[in-house]
Amino acid sequence: MKIALTASPPRRSPRGRGGAEARIVRSIGEAIADRRLPPGTKLAEESLAQVFSVSRERVRKVLLLLAQRQVVTLIPNRGAFVAKPTAQEAREVFEARRVIERAVMDKLCALPRPLPPATLARLNDHRAQEEAAERAGDRKALIRLSGQFHLLLAEFAGNGTLATILASLIDRSGLAIAAFERRTAHTCSAEDHRRLIDALAGTGDHPHGAGCGCADAVTLMMTHLDAVEAQLDLDATPDTAIDLKSVFAEEG
């Protein structure tokens, strides 16, 4: 046998066939984020295969991927279910978000000013989209845009690794919100986002003169995350009785 001599792995076009899988992952992920698939929903392989017109194996692969992201739970011989975070898990996810997003804001503040026009343009564009969704009362769009906003900031911060981690945490916090949000209507966070953009772009009023609203931006973000978490009811028992068999399926 010959020793396999290995070169640096070349990059190949990611659009050939793997694009279909990514499409399904996005589709299901967005459906979960939009609450069209509430926590606990069973995701039958055959049904999904028919819906997306792909083979069952492909669906299986997608579910395995989503399970790694902890947005679905795989139970042996039972199938895949939309993940239903526990209260503790929800708290952990929000704490992790505070940790990472504080770092993101710190990095954004360390960026040279003024921000690049492209950055400002994307921020303003996003603000416009959120305001439009708010006016239209499109709650689903608002939720999706809210997640995208936080992810956008992470990308501007220039650390793709942190952004990837945050993306997963955003997905999971959406799940937590779906599982624990109070029945009472709650004010969505468009106003918080507006203030954040102002503080970051430096368009807000800063009586102290030269500085941008960086320090403000960090505290704004922390307050924002605290507010979102505070809108959850992390003490009440979950609305639907949890299937104990499912919970304990993995141990024995």
Add this chain to the structure above:
Amino acid sequence: MKIALTASPPRRSPRGRGGAEARIVRSIGEAIADRRLPPGTKLAEESLAQVFSVSRERVRKVLLLLAQRQVVTLIPNRGAFVAKPTAQEAREVFEARRVIERAVMDKLCALPRPLPPATLARLNDHRAQEEAAERAGDRKALIRLSGQFHLLLAEFAGNGTLATILASLIDRSGLAIAAFERRTAHTCSAEDHRRLIDALAGTGDHPHGAGCGCADAVTLMMTHLDAVEAQLDLDATPDTAIDLKSVFAEEG
């Protein structure tokens, strides 16, 4: 509905089938962390299937899992390779570690003192293991123990989500170290870990009296991570290959 807990203990064989995958994941993961599988090494499905005596589909699943952790890179129609971080990715991973581990240390400092005996015992036990490996000159064990130490601290901090994220980052930083470490001998971090344990346990000398060395611990950790990153040469790009069968000769 009644739950059948009394009669049928659904003790699914932990090692029988589902455990096999976890075993392979651990095996490959440790081999990568131990540098037995350097970055860029090709991981052929058939070879791995023979080595672990499982079907190729199982290996495929494992590789997909490791790819999600970004420990291996999957290239369509080319196969799986041990991930080879770029210099920028390495910097990002270390920055992410600083972000998360600073939070971990903050949480550890916020813990009530004195620390639980079980915690102190595990810390001291770990210190002993690292010292033993250091005396024996067992570099592989030292690397593995070093990763376990950081993970241990994260677990003590009480946020499993952060710990999971950090675990992935530790794996990837091990990859980065393997890819970019300087050829010159470098002092391993056992001494840093000793000091960290002292600061956390409060056994170090603290002339200021009542407080433990918490603030010290945070800076110690940051310095420690900076030192590890500083030992890398983020300009060179080494490239090697290794024989799969010899690496896994002892298992099966």
Add this chain to the structure above:
DNA sequence: GGCAGCGTGATTGTGCACAAAATGGGATCG
């Protein structure tokens, strides 16, 4: 009427066989 045991249908898990694609070697031509 209620409960235990059992059979059936449906769903997931796994191996296998074939198809597609790339790698490597060799021959051919400039």
Add this chain to the structure above:
DNA sequence: CGATCCCATTTTGTGCACAATCACGCTGCC
């Protein structure tokens, strides 16, 4: 002598069929 093209072999990708397992409804019995 070197580069290029082509073919054979190896490796990866995918669909299919069958096996295993679970949920549910049924029958019979107490």
